[in-house]
Amino acid sequence: MSGVSEHETIGAVALDTAGNVACATSTGGLSNTLMGRIGDTPCIGSGGYADNLSGAVSTTGTGEAIMKITLARLITFNMERGMSPAEAADTGLKCLWTRLQNTAGVIVVNNAGDWAAKFTTDNMPWAAVAGGKLYYGIALGEVRTSPIEDICQ
Numbered sequence: 086m087s088g089v090s091e092h093e094t095i096g097a098v099a100l101d102t103a104g105n106v107a108c109a110t111s112t113g114g115l116s117n118t119l120m121g122r123i124g125d126t127p128c129i130g131s132g133g134y135a136d137n138l139s140g141a142v143s144t145t146g147t148g149e150a151i152m153k154i155t156l157a158r159l160i161t162f163n164m165e166r167g168m169s170p171a172e173a174a175d176t177g178l179k180c181l182w183t184r185l186q187n188t189a190g191v192i193v194v195n196n197a198g199d200w201a202a203k204f205t206t207d208n209m210p211w212a213a214v215a216g217g218k219l220y221y222g223i224a225l226g227e228v229r230t231s232p233i234e235d236i237c238q
């Protein structure tokens with residue numbers, strides 16, 4: 086992310102065989118913030134949100150902006166209204182830019198197993214496993230695939 090020092094935020098979203106979705110987000114926060122700053126990561130609806138009715142989201146970016154629009158909840162709300170994970174993520178990230186001129190990255194899975202990794206930052210390392218395949222990338226538009234067996238040796 087341009088101009089912002091990050092400390093390795095890691096997120097995960099998952100769907101199990103019983104139809105349950107889950108999200109997890111961990112972060113070292115941002116540099117040069119006030120002592121005691123909490124940030125968005127532990128705030129439900131901002132750093133992450135999961136609801137079996139729609140799907141799960143994990144976010145990374147500037148916590149103050151993400152919290153102002155409760156980005157993770159906004160994306161699940163978009164899915165509740167019928168959007169795919171990719172559309173819901175793009176719409177949420179567009180809102181973050183339009184309202185606050187801020188960028189972020191998100192990973193999303195819905196309760197049907199469709200998923201998306203979207204970001205408006207310069208890049209975001211991401212990976213997904215679905216249908217026996219590994220998908221991964223870093224740069225905008227980069228989607229590489231490899232058979233799951235290749236990484237399970």
Ligand SMILES: NC(=O)C[C@H](N)C(=O)O
Nearest residue numbers: 091094114124145146148
């Ligand atoms: N890189 C990050 O995701 C930082 C985190 N969202 C925070 O503001 O604390």
